[in-house]
Each structure stands twice: as C-alpha cells, then as structure tokens.
Amino acid sequence: MRIQKVTYLILISFLLVISSCKEDKKVVDSTDEQLKPNIIIIYADDLGYGEMGAYGATELKTPNLDKLANGGMRFTNGFASSATCTPSRYALMTGVYPWRNKNAKILPGTAPLIIDTAQPTIPKMLKKQGYYTGIVGKWHLGLGSGNVNWNERIAPGPNEVGFDYSHILAATQDRVPTVYIENGKVVNLDPNDPIEVSYEKNFDGEPTGLDNPELLKMKWHHGHNNSIVNGIPRIGFMKGGEAAKWVDEDMADYFLADAQAYVKKHKSEPFFLYYALQQPHVPRTPNARFVGSSGMGPRGDVIVEADWMIGEFVKTLEAEGLLENTLIIFSSDNGPVVNDGYYDDSEEKLGNHTPAGILRGGKYSLFEAGTRVPFFTYWKGKINPGVSDAMVSQIDLFTSLASLVGSDESTTDSQELLDAFLGKNDVGRSELVVEATSRTAFRKGDWAMIPPYNGPAINKYVNIELGNDKEYQLYNLKEDIEQQKNLAQSNPDKLQEMITSYEKIRGVGDEKIAPLELK
Numbered sequence: 001m002r003i004q005k006v007t008y009l010i011l012i013s014f015l016l017v018i019s020s021c022k023e024d025k026k027v028v029d030s031t032d033e034q035l036k037p038n039i040i041i042i043y044a045d046d047l048g049y050g051e052m053g054a055y056g057a058t059e060l061k062t063p064n065l066d067k068l069a070n071g072g073m074r075f076t077n078g079f080a081s082s083a084t085c086t087p088s089r090y091a092l093m094t095g096v097y098p099w100r101n102k103n104a105k106i107l108p109g110t111a112p113l114i115i116d117t118a119q120p121t122i123p124k125m126l127k128k129q130g131y132y133t134g135i136v137g138k139w140h141l142g143l144g145s146g147n148v149n150w151n152e153r154i155a156p157g158p159n160e161v162g163f164d165y166s167h168i169l170a171a172t173q174d175r176v177p178t179v180y181i182e183n184g185k186v187v188n189l190d191p192n193d194p195i196e197v198s199y200e201k202n203f204d205g206e207p208t209g210l211d212n213p214e215l216l217k218m219k220w221h222h223g224h225n226n227s228i229v230n231g232i233p234r235i236g237f238m239k240g241g242e243a244a245k246w247v248d249e250d251m252a253d254y255f256l257a258d259a260q261a262y263v264k265k266h267k268s269e270p271f272f273l274y275y276a277l278q279q280p281h282v283p284r285t286p287n288a289r290f291v292g293s294s295g296m297g298p299r300g301d302v303i304v305e306a307d308w309m310i311g312e313f314v315k316t317l318e319a320e321g322l323l324e325n326t327l328i329i330f331s332s333d334n335g336p337v338v339n340d341g342y343y344d345d346s347e348e349k350l351g352n353h354t355p356a357g358i359l360r361g362g363k364y365s366l367f368e369a370g371t372r373v374p375f376f377t378y379w380k381g382k383i384n385p386g387v388s389d390a391m392v393s394q395i396d397l398f399t400s401l402a403s404l405v406g407s408d409e410s411t412t413d414s415q416e417l418l419d420a421f422l423g424k425n426d427v428g429r430s431e432l433v434v435e436a437t438s439r440t441a442f443r444k445g446d447w448a449m450i451p452p453y454n455g456p457a458i459n460k461y462v463n464i465e466l467g468n469d470k471e472y473q474l475y476n477l478k479e480d481i482e483q484q485k486n487l488a489q490s491n492p493d494k495l496q497e498m499i500t501s502y503e504k505i506r507g508v509g510d511e512k513i514a515p516l517e518l519k
Ligand code: NG6
Pocket: 045, 046, 084, 085, 086, 106, 140, 172, 174, 222, 223, 224, 235, 281, 282, 334, 340, 341
C-alpha cells in the first residue's frame, strides 16, 4: 500500500514535470515566434517620393498604402541603392553596394544571373534561420549562365540564390521574354511552340514595332520598337511561346493571387516573401477595372491598381491572423519617370501631380529623387506609428533583418539599423553612396555631394536632370532640399570633407573601387 502510494506520488510528480516542461516549451515557442516574424518586402518599380498620400501626394489616392505607412514607421530619408532597377535589387538582396559588381546594370532579358551562387543573400540567410522563402513578381537580376534555353529548366536563378519558391517575370514588363517563370520553368509552355529570344536580331518573319506600327495598341516613343506582344512593342526579339505569353492587363491580379496563395500555404512556418510589383514601370497596362481610376492616364491608374492590390494582400494577412506576427517593409527600386519610352498620356494627363514630390531629378538621376523613395515598415502591435528622419538604405536590410531573426551575418556595406527600422530610435547611417547608371554620389548627414561627370545635364527623352556637371556639386539638404544652391565654391572645407569620406568608401577612379567582399 505504502509502496503503491510512493509510486503514485512519483508518477504524479513525473506528470507535473512533463506538463510544466510543456508549459515551458509553449513559452519558448511564443518567444521564438516573436523573434522570427514573417517578413514581407513589397517592392514597387519606379514609384517616386511624392507618389503616395502619406508622402504628400494630393492628386493621386493611395489609401491602402497610406494606411500602412501611417500605421507604421515612415522614413523621410529612405534610399534605394541606385536610381535604376537591377543595381537596387542586387543591393537589396545581397547587402552589397551595386557599384562593386560591374554587372549590376540594367540587364537585358537574356543576361546571366549576376548574384554569385556562393554569395550571401537575404533569403539564404533567412533559410538558415528556418524560414521558407519565396519571390513573386519582378526579378531582373539575370537568369542562367549565358545562352539560356527557355524551353528547359532555367538555372541558376532565384531558386539557386536562396528562394525555395519563385514565380517571376525575368527582367521588366517591357523586355522579352514576356512569360512567367515558376521555379525555373516557363509557365504554360507548349513544347511544340518553343521560345527563342535574342537581343541582337529579329527572327525571320516576326513583326516589330518599327516595321509594323499598324499592329500596335500602344505606340513607342523611344526604344521599345522590337517584338510586339499583346499589341505592345518591347525591347528585344522573341519568337514562339504563344500560349505562355502573359496578358499585361492581368499581371497585377496574377501576382496578387500567387502572393495570397503563398502566405496561406506557408502561414504555419516563419516565411519570407519578396513581393516585387511591376507598377508603375512601363508599359503601364491597368486592368479594365482601373482604367480611368486616377484621371491621370495609365501611369496614375496602375498606381491606384498597385495600391488596391496591396490592400487586398493585407486583407489576406489579416484574415489569416498573420498581421501581428509579420513585418512588412515597403519601398521602391528607384525614383519616378513619367515618359519612359511609350506614348501613354502620362505627361499630358499628369496635371498637378509631382511624382518626385519636392525632390530634384528622378529615375536615372544622381539628384535626390533618383534614389530617395517611399520607404516604410509596418508591424501591427510592434511598431508604433511614427515618422523617422533617420537615413536608411535598402542595403541595410540584410544585416538588420539578420539581427532581427538571430543571425550574426552581416556585410561590409549593410549596416545594422534594426532599431531604426522598428521605430525604437531614429539613428540611421551617417554616410551613403548612391548610384545612377554607373555614376555615384555621396550623402553624409545633411549634405549631398555629386562629383563631376561628363555627359548631358538632362536626358531629353525622359526629361530628367541626371545630375551631370563638369564641376563638383554640394548641397545642404536641410536648408535646400530642392538642391538649387550649389555650395561647392563657397564651402570648400565641407566639400573637401565630403570628397575625403566618399573616396574612402568608393575609392578614387574606377580602378580603385573596392572589390566585392564576401564574408
Ligand atoms: C531603359 C528603358 C526603360 C526601362 C529601363 C529599365 C529604353 C529607351 N529605355 O533602357 O524603358 O525599361 O531601361 O528600367 O529602352 S528599370 O526600372 O528596370 O531599371
């Protein structure tokens, strides 16, 4: 009897220990969840600093973006790494300045992958921390290793640099091949109608924008006069793949549906999603539901469309109960351009809308509007709503996200600014090199310095001031955010200080650029 009682007591205490372990486990699990929130980067293509209500736009309505921006931490001094797409995306993914990689330039659709498969990337780093990783949308970092056969599995690509799942468009909406690629395979490819792509010459008998204007529903303004797909002339030549070609007007819905399916499928594990929108890059092709929605022509309409897509996407996160455990980061790959090569009424119907806000320049420019872009973080219940003037760059996300998820990975160029991104302080970086079409400029504190460059002051086709001048330019952005007063002559000490700091990072002359450093 006595022995039985003792056994009984031992059994009870054993059970208690087990259940308290379970309790402990539970606590650990929930802490883990906090350490490893889902992470979503939503990345617009060519969206300017002045393009959202939250950033002062009055003519264009972006209620869904504004709700997130105003409910999270909105950065006034947030930067893309470059004033064009490929270099910015390269830096975002790798945390390495794009000017360290000579291939990080606007790529044709046939370019090989420019990220070394041995190179650390955000998705690789997150994978090591137990994340499922995916990309939906625009890639534009090259595919394959030269001479891609589009009719076989295309590799290396996103799946070889850290993404478990990829569903992409290869380059840009205006470049061939105009097909979706899922995990390296062209979607809906008919093997009897193989795809051929060339950026050198047309395929016999195929119509082009140059020779067949009668087939066009959108006319080209400059460039964009090669193969015609869906009545729109593109950059590059393509043959075959008829069944696989995308319908531009359905693209936003197509990627939204995939992004929604992705989060639903992976909601029970920590996931990372890079949702790379194609708007408002050319050709601007709003779905019929959005035609006329902005009163500003297709350019405004696709911004309204993108805003709606983001609203729907956030509704899905909410319905799945994911908002409290998901960090959303929103930004754009470069500044705005109005006419980027098609007659699409964007200039005629712009009205009082100012895509760059008060900033000077735009896409392709070393002036502020080239790289200073909308940038905000949102995490329901974790990030207190606010506005931050901290200088942050997309290049800093690599190390900052590593820090968030408990990884000690970092790169030389990517700074750990997690507290700034989470709104816990407003300490950003003190210096930043920005890039625009293979030229670079420098930001330090309130000052911007642009070294002398030959080349036109204005790109007449797109009507944007590029920042080229034979003399050094120096601006005090605190007093002159519009960059109207060049202080290089009147403040030689400041200029020298800027040049010295800049050259320390950038090197002197092209041959001295610090090479890519892998850790
Ligand atoms: C330019 C294209 C422009 C756009 C850009 C890339 C011409 C004349 N212009 O070369 O339309 O496609 O490349 O944009 O072809 S980005 O946002 O992907 O960098």
